[in-house]
Amino acid sequence: MDETNTGQEQYALTYDAMVRANISPGELWIHYFSMGGGVDEYEVNAYLHGLIDLPEHERDCISQAVNELFDDLCRQRGAPYSSGHNRRSST
Numbered sequence: 001m002d003e004t005n006t007g008q009e010q011y012a013l014t015y016d017a018m019v020r021a022n023i024s025p026g027e028l029w030i031h032y033f034s035m036g037g038g039v040d041e042y043e044v045n046a047y048l049h050g051l052i053d054l055p056e057h058e059r060d061c062i063s064q065a066v067n068e069l070f071d072d073l074c075r076q077r078g079a080p081y082s083s084g085h086n087r088r089s090s091t
Contacts, residue, residue, distance in 0.1 A: 007053050007082075014063050014079035015048045021070045032065035056082050 018028060025048065029041040037044075039058055046052045047062065054062070063079040070079070 007056075007059060008050065010059055010063065010080055010082060011047055011050055014059075014066055017066050017070055017079040018048070021066075021073045023066065023069050023073075028062070028065055028069065031069055032062055035061060035065055035068075037061045037065065 017023075018025075025045045026041065028048075029037075029044050032044060033041075037058065038061075039047075039054060043052060043054070044062060047054050047059070060081050063081050066079040
């Protein structure tokens with residue numbers, strides 16, 4: 001799978017995890033930004049709706065923020081990271 005398809009799949013699955021956990025874009029952005037995320041709320045929201053692509057490190061930071069919020073709320077499968085990065089369980 002090429003980088004474009006991987007990024008597209010990542011944003012879709014990340015958005016799906018947000019919806020399942022009822023995480024708002026604003027709530028996500030605050031957590032993402034507090035972790036050192038480098039894009040604004042508008043860009044995060046556009047990425048989550050497939051309107052723009054972001055660099056791999058920003059996509060992974062968004063996934064990390066979703067996963068942390070997700071883990072606080074439930075124990076289902078969370079958002080994926082790009083290839084080469086593993087999601088570690090907090091249990």
